């Protein structure tokens with residue numbers, strides 16, 4: 001979806017918990033707003049605030065699934081710099097289902113003509129470079145589940161904004177949510193309680209996080225939801241479609 005239409009849909013939603021004193025600089029904000037992608041400004045600022053609010057005692061890096069051209073990475077990368085962390089950005093950079101030709105969110109100029117497939121990595125790299133964040137933002141180019149299989153480091157913040165289909169979204173939750181450290185944050189994008197506003201899977205994994213007993217909702221802004229990991233075991237939950 002375009003940033004402007006998502007902005008409109010976010011309506012008057014208020015970015016809760018944002019301290020203007022810790023918000024990104026005007027320059028960073030300008031770059032993030034100019035970056036191609038799908039995160040409305042209010043939600044980007046809320047994400048930044050959520051990332052900055054993790055207590056220093058909660059060790060570990062931040063990680064996002066789904067970077068596209070780097071918009072959310074700029075907000076989170078700035079938060080990483082401010083909090084002395086590193087942000088890992090997991091994306092195969094071939095686009096989600098809805099970014100493919102014939103789908104609503106396809107951007108033809110992002111296709112690598114030689115390969116015949118989308119390639120958002122050069123745009124991501126350029127956005128991170130221009131924002132001066134290369135030392136704190138690390139691209140991990142690959143399939144989310146493949147990376148997760150070998151990932152063991154607890155996370156101070158996990159942002160899920162990868163594939164929005166049923167299987168990719170639930171797989172991202174199942175693979176990555178257990179890795180959020182107690183006191184850390186789980187942020188999920190495109191959570192729409194009303195099916196008329198958007199697809200179900202991000203809303204479903206938000207529900208699974210709450211039902212696991214291991215996460216408590218902290219704040220919401222537009223379609224962004226932020227939860228805190230509690231210091232209790234995560235109860236496994238089934239996908240809604242599984243009886």
Ligand SMILES: C[S@@+](CC[C@H](N)C(=O)[O-])C[C@H]1O[C@@H](n2cnc3c(N)ncnc32)[C@H](O)[C@@H]1O
Pocket residue numbers: 036037038039065066067068069070071072073090091092093094095096097120142143144145161162163164168
């Ligand atoms: C909605 S976009 C991310 C938008 C980005 N967070 C922003 O701020 O603009 C989803 C991204 O997830 C990536 N993606 C989808 N499924 C994936 C998977 N299984 N593994 C890795 N990346 C995936 C796509 O390549 C796409 O760039």
